[in-house]
Amino acid sequence: MGHSLQPKSWQRTLLGTATSLAIASGGILGFAGSASAQEDTFKVGLVTFLSGGASGPFGVPAAQAAETVIKAINEGTLPAPYNTKGINGLQLESVVIDEAGGPTKQVEEYRNLVQRQNVDAVIGYISSGDCLAVSPVAEELKTFTIAFDCGTPRLFPELESPKYFFRTGLDATADNVGAAHYLKETRPDITRVAGIQQNYAWGQDSWNDFQLSMKQLMPGAEFVDNQTPQIFQGSYGTEISALQTNRPEIIHSSMWGGDMEAFVAQANVRGLLDQATALLTTGESGFNRFKGQAPDGTILGGRGPFGAFMPDNDLSEWFSKAYEAQHGVPPSYPSSKMAQALLALKYAADNSGAEGKPSDEQLASTLKSATFESVSGTVRMALADGHQALQPMYYGEYYYSSETGPELRNIRSYSGACVSPPDGHDAQEWIKSGFPQADCN
Amino acid sequence: MLTIWAILIDGLIYASWLFLVAAGLTVIYGVMRILNMAHGSLYALGAYASASSIGWYYANGGDQLWIAFALLAGCAIVIGAIAGLIMERGVLRLMYGRDEVLMLIVTFALLLILEDLMKLAWGTTPYFAYQPYAALGRFNFGVLSVSGYQIMVIGVSVVVGAILWFWLERTRTGKILRSIIHDREVSEAMGVNVRRMFTMTFVIGAGLGAIAGGFTAPIISVVPGIGVEVIVVAFAVVVTGGLGSITGAAIGALIVGLARAASIHTMPQLELFIIYAVMASVLIFRPNGLFGQATARKI
Numbered sequence: 001m002g003h004s005l006q007p008k009s010w011q012r013t014l015l016g017t018a019t020s021l022a023i024a025s026g027g028i029l030g031f032a033g034s035a036s037a038q039e040d041t042f043k044v045g046l047v048t049f050l051s052g053g054a055s056g057p058f059g060v061p062a063a064q065a066a067e068t069v070i071k072a073i074n075e076g077t078l079p080a081p082y083n084t085k086g087i088n089g090l091q092l093e094s095v096v097i098d099e100a101g102g103p104t105k106q107v108e109e110y111r112n113l114v115q116r117q118n119v120d121a122v123i124g125y126i127s128s129g130d131c132l133a134v135s136p137v138a139e140e141l142k143t144f145t146i147a148f149d150c151g152t153p154r155l156f157p158e159l160e161s162p163k164y165f166f167r168t169g170l171d172a173t174a175d176n177v178g179a180a181h182y183l184k185e186t187r188p189d190i191t192r193v194a195g196i197q198q199n200y201a202w203g204q205d206s207w208n209d210f211q212l213s214m215k216q217l218m219p220g221a222e223f224v225d226n227q228t229p230q231i232f233q234g235s236y237g238t239e240i241s242a243l244q245t246n247r248p249e250i251i252h253s254s255m256w257g258g259d260m261e262a263f264v265a266q267a268n269v270r271g272l273l274d275q276a277t278a279l280l281t282t283g284e285s286g287f288n289r290f291k292g293q294a295p296d297g298t299i300l301g302g303r304g305p306f307g308a309f310m311p312d313n314d315l316s317e318w319f320s321k322a323y324e325a326q327h328g329v330p331p332s333y334p335s336s337k338m339a340q341a342l343l344a345l346k347y348a349a350d351n352s353g354a355e356g357k358p359s360d361e362q363l364a365s366t367l368k369s370a371t372f373e374s375v376s377g378t379v380r381m382a383l384a385d386g387h388q389a390l391q392p393m394y395y396g397e398y399y400y401s402s403e404t405g406p407e408l409r410n411i412r413s414y415s416g417a418c419v420s421p422p423d424g425h426d427a428q429e430w431i432k433s434g435f436p437q438a439d440c441n
Numbered sequence: 442m443l444t445i446w447a448i449l450i451d452g453l454i455y456a457s458w459l460f461l462v463a464a465g466l467t468v469i470y471g472v473m474r475i476l477n478m479a480h481g482s483l484y485a486l487g488a489y490a491s492a493s494s495i496g497w498y499y500a501n502g503g504d505q506l507w508i509a510f511a512l513l514a515g516c517a518i519v520i521g522a523i524a525g526l527i528m529e530r531g532v533l534r535l536m537y538g539r540d541e542v543l544m545l546i547v548t549f550a551l552l553l554i555l556e557d558l559m560k561l562a563w564g565t566t567p568y569f570a571y572q573p574y575a576a577l578g579r580f581n582f583g584v585l586s587v588s589g590y591q592i593m594v595i596g597v598s599v600v601v602g603a604i605l606w607f608w609l610e611r612t613r614t615g616k617i618l619r620s621i622i623h624d625r626e627v628s629e630a631m632g633v634n635v636r637r638m639f640t641m642t643f644v645i646g647a648g649l650g651a652i653a654g655g656f657t658a659p660i661i662s663v664v665p666g667i668g669v670e671v672i673v674v675a676f677a678v679v680v681t682g683g684l685g686s687i688t689g690a691a692i693g694a695l696i697v698g699l700a701r702a703a704s705i706h707t708m709p710q711l712e713l714f715i716i717y718a719v720m721a722s723v724l725i726f727r728p729n730g731l732f733g734q735a736t737a738r739k740i
Contacts, residue, residue, distance in 0.1 A: 056664055199713075228712070230670075235660050237588075238454075238702050241451045242706045244586065258664045266574075270579055272586075
């Protein structure tokens with residue numbers, strides 16, 4: 001105890017202030033040049049939370065990552081194979097929009113970006129609701145769009161025959177199937193499992209997928225409780241008591257951001273995390289902030305090979321150094337996922353074969369079913385008819401020392417073909433029928 | 442049996458926090474007839490001031506718990522009182538005598554302004570200040586444990602309630618305030634400086650909101666929007682207890698706290714529903730709340 005989790009860096013405070021000023025002055029912030037569309041620039045709309053509860057842990061780190069990567073793209077300082085200047089030779093210009101406000105507002109913002117600001121592509125969306133609302137509009141407006149973070153498994157099943165909409169991150173099914181595999185491998189004897197999830201679609205879907213996966217992989221485990229506090233509730237005293245009275249050995253949680261970190265700190269003080277091990281599917285975003293608040297052995301996921309789970313390669317090494325040098329902290333998984341989406345855009349543009357600015361059709365046809373290199377390793381756009389990334393899922397245990405800082409131990413990875421259903425399969429049916437065609441070797 | 446004890450303990454803890462949050466709201470409404478939507482922002486201001494000061498203190502090598510608590514309470518009270526004074530002097534006093542609905546809209550505008558000002562001041566990154574919460578340890582009852590900090594919040598809530606009761610019932614100022622509540626015009630005619638009493642009441646109410654935020658900060662992650670979240674449940678409590686009644690706020694908080702704890706332990710899906718179900722049930726039988734008094738309308 002006694003370690004501050006408070007952000008102290010003035011840089012972060014200043015960024016937050018600058019971000020807020022941008023919001024106050026119209027909600028638009030650009031990372032390069034003016035906002036006028038020109039033929040020698042490629043203009044991308046970036047949509048991420050700049051206000052509200054999701055901004056601090058997710059939205060602002062993602063915006064910071066965009067700032068770092070866009071600067072490097074324009075200067076041509078990215079490692080190979082992205083070491084050419086710009087996007088197919090064009091300078092990359094960004095327009096940053098606040099994702100706060102809900103799906104209806106985001107649809108308006110999307111139309112505004114495309115029809116009035118004349119952006120050439122859009123990257124964004126942390127909220128699953130926003131992804132679901134915006135994706136049909138992207139198809140209607142025929143605009144190349146990459147969802148960098150939202151995790152709903154319903155995205156592509158509900159979007160028939162996508163052409164322009166892509167997702168370069170994994171969905172919640174992969175998180176929770178991977179979590180069940182990790183428990184089976186590392187804690188095969190557990191019998192009592194509980195959960196605590198934010199009470200909306202993300203939490204409910206996550207718990208459903210996890211329960212179904214556990215029933216297949218560890219049928220002897222009993223589900224003793226699942227608490228469903230409101231999103232951004234902040235205080236979890238009663239939920240912690242309820243979990244204590246049910247005596248679980250594992251507490252699964254898909255809570256994210258400040259809610260997740262607050263729960264961990266409170267449960268630790270109350271002794272709940274001495275009685276049970278927490279499995280946090282999005283816990284990596286707190287990796288550099290938990291310090292003494294999360295007990296050793298807490299199981300963390302990073303929604304794939306992102307943040308602290310990034311594999312060693314030239315791109316991840318460059319990104320980690322550049323991000324930390326610019327923003328004062330190592331990148332967390334939302335930052336890595338934004339970097340991945342921008343690399344996907346550069347890959348699509350550079351390989352489109354276009355003279356000058358590539359069209360939406362050229363970008364879409366190039367990224368469809370593509371394989372490209374990223375900070376998270378090799379990404380295959382192998383699902384949803386080439387529109388959804390297929391990548392491995394990682395979990396590990398958190399350990400902290402005041403001398404050496406945080407580290408991950410006992411890391412296990414599960415291939416994309418192990419944690420994601422084959423193309424065209426419904427996720428829940430795939431899990432219920434025992435993961436047919438899954439390749440977990 | 443364990444679950445029943447857990448419900449009672451958790452209900453009491455949550456009720457004490459609810460009372461802290463709702464006390465300032467009900468004091469301001471009771472005296473000034475202003476349903477202060479900006480109360481949530483005052484709560485958030487207190488939380489930010491507390492989290493910032495504690496974070497600064499520990500980041501600079503501080504290790505004395507009593508200093509941390511002094512900073513927590515002191516900074517919250519000061520920022521709440523200053524914000525309250527500015528709001529009352531700068532905006533609300535220009536609106537006195539207007540319709541209650543207009544005052545509601547004005548305070549809602551203040552809430553929006555304060556939310557953005559807080560983003561400008563503190564950014565959007567969560568602030569954590571767990572040191573006081575962790576330092577007070579926990580008490581174990583079998584598998585169940587209660588944090589020392591939460592026990593302390595019950596004590597703070599009781600002390601705040603007792604001071605408010607003494608102030609309103611046993612002091613000269615309290616008697617003057619009650620005369621204003623009873624009839625503002627007659628009080629003015631008798632020589633009471635109503636505007637000054639309004640300023641004092643609003644500053645005290647604002648300070649109470651900020652204190653609630655200050656004592657909550659070590660438990661939660663302080664992020665933009667916490668004030669909006671809390672104002673809704675605070676309204677539910679004061680409406681259940683009766684707008685303007687300190688006793689009503691205390692009883693309303695206790696009922697809502699126990700009902701919510703029972704729901705979480707037995708039917709967690711109904712947690713939010715149960716709060717408003719309690720409020721609706723009370724209002725069906727007592728439209729002015731448990732301790733609210735129907736008043737004749739002056740024409």
